[in-house]
Amino acid sequence: MTLTHPERSTTASAPTTTDGPGTERLTTLGAQLRTALDGDFAEDRARMRATFPAEDLLRDPELDVEASREWTLNRLLSLNGQGFGSAGVPTTANAGSDPRGAVLTFEMLSHGDLSVTIKSGVQFGLFGGAVTNLGTEWHHETFLPDITSMKLLGGFAMTELGHGSDVASLETTITYLPDSEEFEVHSPTPGATKAYIGNAAKDGTMAAVFGQLVVGGRSHGVHVVLVPLRDDDGNDLPGINTGDHGHKGGLLGVDNGTIRFDHVRVPRRMLLNRYGGVDESGTYVSPIDNQNRRFFTMLGTLVRGRVCVGGGGGIAARRGLSIATRHALRRRQFPAAGRPDGVLLLDYLVHQKRLLPRIARSYALGFAQNLLIEALVHVQGGDESTEEDQRSLETHAAGLKAVQTWFANESIQEAREACGGAGYMSENQLVEMRRDVDIFATFEGDNTVLMQLVTKSLLTDYRKEWGELDRTGVVQATARVAGESVLEATSAGIMLGRLADAVRRRPEETTLVDRRWHALMFEQRTRHSLESLAMRMRAAAKSKGDEFESFNALGDHVQFVARAYMEEWILSAFVDALETVEPGESRDVLERVCSLYALQSIHDTRAWFMEHNRISSGRSKAIGAQINELCRELRPHALPLVEGMGIPEGWLGAALLDD
Amino acid sequence: MTLTHPERSTTASAPTTTDGPGTERLTTLGAQLRTALDGDFAEDRARMRATFPAEDLLRDPELDVEASREWTLNRLLSLNGQGFGSAGVPTTANAGSDPRGAVLTFEMLSHGDLSVTIKSGVQFGLFGGAVTNLGTEWHHETFLPDITSMKLLGGFAMTELGHGSDVASLETTITYLPDSEEFEVHSPTPGATKAYIGNAAKDGTMAAVFGQLVVGGRSHGVHVVLVPLRDDDGNDLPGINTGDHGHKGGLLGVDNGTIRFDHVRVPRRMLLNRYGGVDESGTYVSPIDNQNRRFFTMLGTLVRGRVCVGGGGGIAARRGLSIATRHALRRRQFPAAGRPDGVLLLDYLVHQKRLLPRIARSYALGFAQNLLIEALVHVQGGDESTEEDQRSLETHAAGLKAVQTWFANESIQEAREACGGAGYMSENQLVEMRRDVDIFATFEGDNTVLMQLVTKSLLTDYRKEWGELDRTGVVQATARVAGESVLEATSAGIMLGRLADAVRRRPEETTLVDRRWHALMFEQRTRHSLESLAMRMRAAAKSKGDEFESFNALGDHVQFVARAYMEEWILSAFVDALETVEPGESRDVLERVCSLYALQSIHDTRAWFMEHNRISSGRSKAIGAQINELCRELRPHALPLVEGMGIPEGWLGAALLDD
CATH class of the missing domain: 1.20.140.10 (Butyryl-CoA Dehydrogenase, subunit A, domain 3)
Known part of the structure; x- marks a missing residue:
């Protein structure tokens, strides 16, 4: 299934009441809203809805762990056979990668049982993704055909019991043995046990294992090696010790388990060596000199999973x-x-x-x-x-x-x-x-750690531009520019900035549904909280006390900045999308939907706006009433709005x- | 087990490191905090902890629905045999009711599998409670011994598919047939089907059925009648049609089901007739003349379940x-x-x-x-x-x-x-x-409906006192008195009011951990939101538009008032309890805990305080920092605080x- 080259347009974009998949009938407005929300992917998504095998979509909740796993595996095999599995993963080294197909397929799978979705993510996104993105030609040729056909099921063995978010501290070792040209994979402590690994408890016969690469006694940081786990009868191979997490809070169809390695040897070429490996002479070679940069480059390939x-x-x-x-x-x-x-x-x-x-x-x-x-x-x-x-x-x-x-x-x-x-x-x-x-x-x-990453990234931008100025200089300079520097990463931010500029001088003379005022409030929330965080960071760095505690005290400020920035980015996306919708009823409804989103976001942090004198107390009170009014206005469109969400x-x- | 007459004191209140149940060892501070939090029930609770059968406390999550139900029933039978089941329900008509024992037992059961807890609640609290509180001597003598021994398992058939929170609109009919001196219980529509009833799917052989009592063609409102459901082999009796809800979001051990009645007849005396029944001459008789009052009196007996x-x-x-x-x-x-x-x-x-x-x-x-x-x-x-x-x-x-x-x-x-x-x-x-x-x-x-009840009750108080004054009069009068009238229901409110009075004139000259300021803020949040709601209600009643919509627009204001009031009542309880704790480390820690509770509650609604000019924007900003400081101060006491929570x-x- 080639997602990027739609073969035919569908009826979902038609301006009249239409039939969707099966016997689905939509209101005219609902069909229009759906097309708008599907955006540039409207045709692909409509076609996928029309062709997605929707029988057997949901798992019987009474199935126990074993039966759930069996059902899930069978369902994914069936879907994969019908083009809704490995989409986006190349079947051979020469086929191009299709990230668009990968994400749209994952989203479509999410319309049904989520164990199936996550099992597909483990197999194709994580295990297949590691081989695709971290491996080289031999790995692609050898493994991708069997991965995409699901003959070879594999795990993505990153997390360890002792190390969840802190990947750099993984304890598993991947030690090069020059005499036999092998790697020895080993779990030196109980905390080094790989944990929560999908496909590890039962179905996986191989894993992409993250560990510290040691060559000639020297550590080169985290790398990934392919390690066979089980024989054809499903028994652990020598040196492999898998465990089963059994019953979980949900996703019963995914067989999460643990893996311990006891001096397990694999051939040299099993290391996924795109960003670092050992050559025939036993020397470590990498296209990236800086170990830290290499680490983040390797982790960066995982971004698709987050999308x-x-x-x-x-x-x-x-x-x-x-x-x-x-x-x-x-x-x-x-x-x-x-x-x-x-x-x-x-x-x-x-x-x-x-x-x-x-x-x-x-x-x-x-x-x-x-x-x-x-x-x-x-x-x-x-x-x-x-x-x-x-x-x-x-x-x-x-x-x-x-x-x-x-x-x-x-x-x-x-x-x-x-x-x-x-x-x-x-x-x-x-x-x-x-x-x-x-x-x-x-x-x-x-999620909390991911939000820290967002703020860290914003601060990096910030420091790059203003690191050398003194405190007063920073305040003045950032008042003019830093907001834009943060936003420049997305073209969407330009539109929002223009809207904000138009009401910057007299913000409270606008109505509460004026998009320009929303833009200004969202921008100021990000900009001011980021600036004040940067200043507090600088002060913390200069303080003489416990360095950890100085930065630790900023923890919730860090979270606030990330939320503020993401809300602004989301509003940007909405505003840009609105521009592409033809004037008419669906545009009118979407304008109200956008206002409701924006006002609810402002309302949720209206205390912050008042504390920073961005909104008067009188105006703040009016926001709640305006949200109620928008709910009343949108109430008659509730059904089309639901239809537009595309399920x-x-x-x-x-x-x-x-x- | 007589909970109200403790036989011996326990070690949990000792000021040194102690052994709790089994091999539990507590820090000195942890033991003190536990005693304080257990309050007047400290001895009972300590004894229950020491004697509670803690083996087999938690259900294996892998058990399916059927096995979960079996495990749960057996566990409850075992616990009931050891005094942790029917406690609080009288075994005969002459034994007194023991609400204290009932609640403390329910809480103790909540330390383990919650299906067991809820099944006990269905059997003893709801079914047993209906017989106890709505029945008369014959019902007590006939049924209570078997209910408390669990020979007779029963359901509490109130909710109908079409009527969840709206009990007054139940459709099931209980019609008196004078010729045979029987009641005919009937479900006239699919919406009248009893739904989500615990013990209905499998174990229950009887149910306390809520329905509209009809005598001589006249309806007397909702009453409750006992209806046998199953024979000894577990088959539905003639006219009874039970269904099984099967798998649920949780509580798999409770057999929730549906019940439909097809002209089922039961003898006259099966009606629980404490508040209304039919005498031998076929005449409806009730000690409460007003039908509405009778309805709420009957529902009022259910209060124990909510506690x-x-x-x-x-x-x-x-x-x-x-x-x-x-x-x-x-x-x-x-x-x-x-x-x-x-x-x-x-x-x-x-x-x-x-x-x-x-x-x-x-x-x-x-x-x-x-x-x-x-x-x-x-x-x-x-x-x-x-x-x-x-x-x-x-x-x-x-x-x-x-x-x-x-x-x-x-x-x-x-x-x-x-x-x-x-x-x-x-x-x-x-x-x-x-x-x-x-x-x-x-x-x-x-919960949302319950919070409406809270506000309704506050407004009733309010109207009683000030219903006749004009708008200006109301404002002046309530500024002086209404707050107290709301609070007078609890003695706890008096202390809080005194604390608030002490800083009423210059509230922002206090520190952020000054209890008097907390008291004032909590009081003002309730009082002002209640007063403004009352005024809006009055305006709504006078408006000429759609009456429903006029009141509907106040929906979130109603929720806010209820939350504000409950928070104040909770703070009152905390402040009163603090008075009973001896000065020393545990008192110091509890004072900080109280401040953390109070400040977090203020922080959560600080936007409201700013909007109503009760807190300046500068002071609002400082609250977040003070919460961080309290977390730092309490961090070293985290373990004792956990121990104090009593698990x-x-x-x-x-x-x-x-x-």
Whole structure:
């Protein structure tokens, strides 16, 4: 399936009521909103929806661990056979990489059972990705055909029991033995045990193992080597000791396990040596001299996984919100004046506020995810790209993964509660989805740590430009320029900056739904919090006390800056996307959705705006009322808004939506 | 087991390092904090900890639905045989009710598998409670012995598919048939099907069924009748049609199901007729003339369930926070200056802020729960009590149930994330606990609806006093008095009011840890939001538009008032409890814990305080820094604080705490 070359356009973009996949019928507005939200990928996504094998989409929640694993493996084998698995991973060394196909496929898989999605991510994204991105021609020719056909299932053995987020401190050793031209892979301590590794407990017969490469007694930092795990009967090979994590909070279909290595030997060529290896003479060679830079280059190839997981989280949130909103459009409770049969749940303001601002946020995140996929395609798709592009991609992938997966957790939970007792029944899917998505906040990088990466990256930009100025100089200079320097990484920021400029002098003379004012508030939240953090960092560096404690005290400020920046980037993406939508009803609705997203984001941190004299207390009070008003205005469009989120009703699989 | 007459004191209150249950060893401070938090129930709770059968405490998460149900039933049978089941339910008509024992037992059961806890709640609290509180002597004599011995298992069939929170609109009919002196129980529509009923899918052979009582063609509102469900072989009796909800988000050990009635007849005496029934002549008789009042009186007897569920949620939160905090005191990650082996997780400020403010809130909720139990004992324990006492109890039980169960959900989730990937493994208990506690936010009253009840009750007080004054009069009068009228329901409010008075004139001249300032802020948050809501309500009532929409627009204001009031009541409870703690280290630590609770609560709504000119923007900024400082100060006491929460380490059952 060639995703980048659509064979035919689909009906989803038609301006009239249409049939989507199967018997899906959409309102005209719903179809338009869907096309807008799908953005540049609208045709691909519509075609994938039309061809995705939707029977057997969801796993029976009563299956136990063993049966879940079997079902998941079989489902993925079937999907892979139909083009929805290895898409994006080259089958041979000569085929190009297709990051666009990889992400869109992952997102499409996220419309169904998430164990299948994550198992595909382990096999194709992580294991296949390591071989593709860190290996060289021999690895590609030898392993990629079997990886993409799923003859060879493998794990991605990075995390160790003792070392989760701190990859640089991994203890596993990969020691070169010159006499036999082999590597010896070893777990020197219990803490070095590889942990939580997908495909390790049962299905995997090989793993891409991260460890400290030691050549001639000298350590060259973290590298990756392919290590066979099991024989054809599924028994651990000599020196391999796998364990099974058994039952988990969710994702029961993924066989996460542990691996310990006891002096396991593999041939020299099993090292994935694109960025560093040992030549025939037994000498360490690498195209990257600086060990630190090499480390981050190798980790940087993992960025696709974060784009995928964030996107998958976003889709899961849409599924949850779709179920709860469709339910709230059917369910009545408590009679009221003029409503003897009871009030529709979605007519209660309190209920609207549980769902509509989250739908607005789903749209905003969707536009940002589109932008991120484009950035990924630019960097990994064969275009010319700069190191700056790569770093910008990594920053936004980290931030958007954290923001989307946190959002998935809290919005599916809200959807569950909004469906009351029915929401708790597994047949209505919300609890299963919530369980599966829980760990999205941790894997592919703990969200809190990822947000630190975002801020670190912003500070690097900042220091580069202003590191030499004194404190007063910094304040003056940054007031003029630093905001732009932060935003320049994305073209989206230009539009936002222009909007902000237009109202900079008299911000409170605008209405609360004036996009220029939103732009200014989002920009100021990022800029001021970043500047003050930089100053506090500088002071901390100069202080004589415990250095760790000095920086430690800034921990929540670091988190705030990352959130502020990501919110601004998301708004940028939304504003840019709006420009591409033709004037008319769908544009009008999307403008309101954008305002609801922006105002809710400002509202959530309105205390900060007041504390920094960016918003008066009177204006702050008015924001809540304006959010209520937007909910009222969007309430009649609730069904089209749900349709626009792109999850076909028949795929939701929630019993409470059956008639 | 007689809980109200402790047989011996325990070692938990001793001022030196002590042995708790089994081999538990506590720090001196931990033991003191535990005694303080256990409050007036310290001896009972210590004895229960020492005697609670702690082997087989937690269910194997791999058990399927059927095996989970079997395990749960057997465990509850075993616990009941050892005095930890029906405690608090009288075994005969003559034995007194023991609400204190009922709640303390429920809380103790919450230290283990929550399916067992909830099954006990269904059997003893709801089914047994309905028979006890709504039935009369014949019901007590006939059924209580078998209910308390678990020979007769029963359901509490209130909720219907079409009617969750709206009990008054239940459709099931209970029609009197004078010829045969029977009642005919019937489900006239699919929406009338009883749903989510514990013990209905499998174990229950009887149910207490809520329905509209019809006598001589006239409806007398909701009443409750006992209806046999199954024969000795477990088959549905004629006219009964039970269904099974199967797999749920959690609580797999509880057999929730549906029940439909097809013209089922039961003898006249099966109606629980304490508040209304049919006499031998076929005439409806009730000690309460007003139908509405009768309805609320009958529902009022359910208050104990809310006290239990809130308390159980509070205990679950403590278990989750105990696991995550103990883990953070062992786990190191990322080396730093002066910390070559890595930094202890709990030394990171960001990590402290995930856990310590929640521990502080756990303490605050614990003191409030103690107060609530006392109020329950006062009303249901045989003392003289007024209708005012009953209403105050209902209000606080509703609010504290909502606040504690929401807190349980979010704090166990935070604990899960704070343990990273390990937190997701079922063997570490957090995900199982999180799944089980999810529905606590919905059953025994949807939390959002419960919070509406709190505000409604406050407005009733308010209207009673000031309903006749004009708008200006109201403002003036309430400025002087209304706050007190709201608070007078609890003696705790008096202390808080005095503290607030002392700084009313110059609130910002206090420090941020000055209890008087906390008291003033909490009081003003409640008082002002309540007053402005009352004014908006009055305006809504006078407006000519759609009456529903006028009130609907106030939905989030209603929620805010309830939260503000509950926070104030919780602070009152904490402040009162502090008075009873001897000066010394534990008192000092608890004062800081109280400040951390209070400041975090103010911080969470600091936008409101600024919007209403109660806190300046400068002072608001300082609150965040003060919270950080309190975390630093409490960090060295993290272990004693965890011990104080009262969950013996050996009971946590988390593999990641094994050495």
